Amino acid sequence: MLEIKNLSKRYDDRVVFKNLNLTVADGEILTIIGPSGIGKTTFLRILAGLTPADSGSITLDGKPLAIDGTRSGADVGVIFQDFNLFPQYSVAENIELAPKLVAKKSAQAVTQETERLLNDMDLQAQRDQYPFQLSGGQKQRVAIARALAMQPGLLAYDEPTSGLDAASTQRVTDVTKDLQQRGVTQLIVTHDLPFAEAVQGRHFDFATDVER
Numbered sequence: 001m002l003e004i005k006n007l008s009k010r011y012d013d014r015v016v017f018k019n020l021n022l023t024v025a026d027g028e029i030l031t032i033i034g035p036s037g038i039g040k041t042t043f044l045r046i047l048a049g050l051t052p053a054d055s056g057s058i059t060l061d062g063k064p065l066a067i068d069g070t071r072s073g074a075d076v077g078v079i080f081q082d083f084n085l086f087p088q089y090s091v092a093e094n095i096e097l098a099p100k101l102v103a104k105k106s107a108q109a110v111t112q113e114t115e116r117l118l119n120d121m122d123l124q125a126q127r128d129q130y131p132f133q134l135s136g137g138q139k140q141r142v143a144i145a146r147a148l149a150m151q152p153g154l155l156a157y158d159e160p161t162s163g164l165d166a167a168s169t170q171r172v173t174d175v176t177k178d179l180q181q182r183g184v185t186q187l188i189v190t191h192d193l194p195f196a197e198a199v200q201g202r203h204f205d206f207a208t209d210v211e212r
């Protein structure tokens with residue numbers, strides 16, 4: 001379970017949000033909507049540990065997560081809009097890198113898990129290809145597989161359907177529902193209202209449900 005209490009963030013004298021309170025249960029999908037510039041990406045960056053918040057707390061599965069913007073580790077997997085795949089590595093290598101280097105798992109365990117993820121995300125045919133050879137939907141699924149390889153307690157997405165066609169959007173919907181079945185807690189920032197309806201999550205409106 002994700003619990004956020006009184007989280008506040010400002011850039012100099014510009015308040016982005018104040019006293020944000022939010023709880024997401026295990027296996028729940030929360031879709032976050034709200035107009036451009038309202039602070040959704042900033043919020044995801046704070047969750048990922050990349051941007052500091054000013055005050056408040058984030059607790060994931062009972063464990064407090066630092067909010068000073070210096071956290072690294074596997075607790076939260078965030079799939080950013082541009083995916084941030086490593087261009088010099090193949091699809092399989094993108095998925096394997098963090099479990100090998102950060103989690104220091106054995107080569108055998110990593111290979112097994114990578115094969116399972118390639119299979120789950122329908123990427124077997126792309127395993128030795130490089131990011132520049134992939135479609136947007138395939139890159140998206142590599143980014144999801146790479147995040148899942150670290151077994152995060154929370155998976156968050158920034159605009160996962162932007163630039164995708166109808167079939168790839170359906171694919172993302174299916175993936176999120178499948179992960180929900182497996183108990184993964186997911187948080188999805190999206191402008192795509194039909195997609196937000198299709199994943200059937202709880203809605204959180206960043207414009208009205210957040211203090212400023």
Ligand SMILES: Nc1ncnc2c1ncn2[C@@H]1O[C@H](COP(=O)(O)OP(=O)(O)OP(=O)(O)O)[C@@H](O)[C@H]1O
Pocket residue numbers: 011016034035036037038039040041042043
């Ligand atoms: N590093 C930064 N320094 C100063 N201000 C910033 C910084 N990053 C974002 N902002 C400002 O904070 C506000 C929230 O930005 P953010 O990118 O979080 O919005 P958003 O809701 O994700 O928008 P979009 O949907 O367009 O991506 C904006 O006014 C933005 O200009």
